[in-house]
Amino acid sequence: MIRPLELFIGLRYTRAKRRNHFISFISFVSIIGIFLGVAVLITVLSVMNGFGKELRDNILGVVSHLTITQSGQQLKDWQSVTKKVEQYPEVTGAAPYVLGQGMLVKKGAVKGIMVRGIVPEREKQVSELHNSMRDGKLADLKPGEFGMIIGSGLTWKLDLEVGSYVSLIIPQALSTPAGIMPRFRRFKVVGVFDAGMWEYDSGLALIHMDDAATLYRIQSGASGLRLRVKDLYQAPELAIRIQSDLGFEYRTSDWTRERANLFRAIKNEKRIMLMIMFLVVVVAAFNIVSTLIMVVTDKQSDIAILRTLGLPPGSIMKVFMVQGTIIGVFGTVMGVAGGLLLSYNISEVITFVETVFNFSVLPADIYQISKLNADIYPQDVITVASGSFFISFFATLYPAWRASRVEPARALRYE
Template identity: 55%
Template structure:
């Protein structure tokens, strides 16, 4: 059998009240909790998706780890690769030459990161080859001075495949007229689009031999990039290789090169959780006011229960059940709506953009061109648990007041 406190509390919740204002406040409390829980789930899911999408796209163009020489030059990279490949976590490696340059086409000028690659090995460490819009990385051949541009960079310069662009690098050439920058014409043989504005608008690829010649590195390269079996183990692999490699090298991993960015995203996620939790807290305070008015409205009923032998603790349980049920219904509704919206946010956002005739998430501001979402069930459980806890705590004071009602005082004017 159910405890009579539970039965009476459920009866009070679903019974038609004489005071319709109390019913209205109860509905507002449920709606407020549902809205807060839904907003928390959707926002945290979007933040999780945003973080994962950025990480996968950044590491699809960058690398899990990089090893370079102390002066920015790595002379004998094949020997280093032989040492590195023995580590069980290393799945691939590729040399690279990196530098800054200025790309010129007619009156258009754009700064870009220049990266020299070995096309046959690039697929071991990045996914750029899978995001080629026109052409392939295989068309980057040594001494032919071909170049592959990000789609947005090519659009800004007004060039397409077959056009020639002039690449100007900071390393100068001493002439009787003074120090002049080095420049060389390259033919555009391909365009890529990884869906991340930072790289699509600021990265140019060329063969590693052409880049080494352009930056006067001779037979050396800038460094070696590695791909690991598990990117989350990058800090441990970095420490292990630092102790096992023979030679003077500088090692870095993605958690170091992008640490501030991902830390900022994590901090923003925590702050959004705290701010949106205030919605749930306000709704919980509404539960307090609802129950206080319900206690006042039900004072004759409380007095009768007390005269029939109900203890103060039993009266407390009755109103705690009533208030907790408001929290449970609101939380369950918020969880269902929040999960449904989070799972379909990639469909909902384009509909809103078309309805409002505006781009809510421009790629040049938010780095990615679409809004991702990833529902983490532990986050959903945490949100639901916090919401239920706040709702339960909100019932304590009104229930305590109900337990203090004196039967004689409550029935005096009835």
């Protein structure tokens, strides 16, 4: 246990001006190193958290928490399946869909897309697309009118807007007197959505499910059933239960399975960044070692006098542990404050960097999102602060041990 005398001497050594200004400079560098390491580490972890959350929210705003399909065929009686799954208290909404592929063609420009046939009234129960509408609304999709809602990325790729007409070619053949021709249909753009995910904004089109069934020649039924649950993290467990209750001919899939590789990669990247950035703190801790070794050399006569006055080696060791720990604590506290400040203002920082250097930090076609917010987890801050403190503390042990081994007679010989 550190006594008041050891604490007093350690604090005095920390505050005192040094005969060797280089030692003071190294102490300053040690504090700045820990400050930068902790601040950058908290910011990076918060940005990674925000990136994962933004990506997850954007994905789940378009895709469903849980999907039910029928093995090798269409979900013919989706109405009865809907009644069964709606009896689960965890399920908050269910919507059928027809899914297909196609190419949009407008004045020679061609873009491959996924086509999703929906029932507008039910779609609101399982996705957030109704809140992502930039122009029009889901209710503008009416059966038999062949209207289409497209992502914002398709508007400029194909020069489309609400009221424009576009041809949809699907990968099904049509036999005509002129030979085999691909099937196509002319659609009117009745709305534009902006989901915040480039994958969907530039590659997804919504039409009414009845129109999709006509286009893709689905006699009855749907491609599958999309569900939303109260707690999205319960979706994997619920998928297993529904699969068991419905029988082997049905297949269930939840959002964690469909995007498992993506979210696993984000988690692994966060761990790697944590280890890499902690190395910055470790490097700064080596500066503490260097500082204390030089202080011990500079203060050998003081140590000898304290030993002569009866201060035991253990107390000498604690004096220098106090000094080194104060450097670590000061740098850690500054780093936590700086990291939190930077994390809370990361959007403004990114905007400033993009404006000054004229480049996009997060290209939407690469990172799938167009904006980034930090999400600060208290446990991350505690982990970083604790890790920095303990690294700084352990960095004091060797120099403090060397100080405790100073022999008074040898140190005072030339004084």
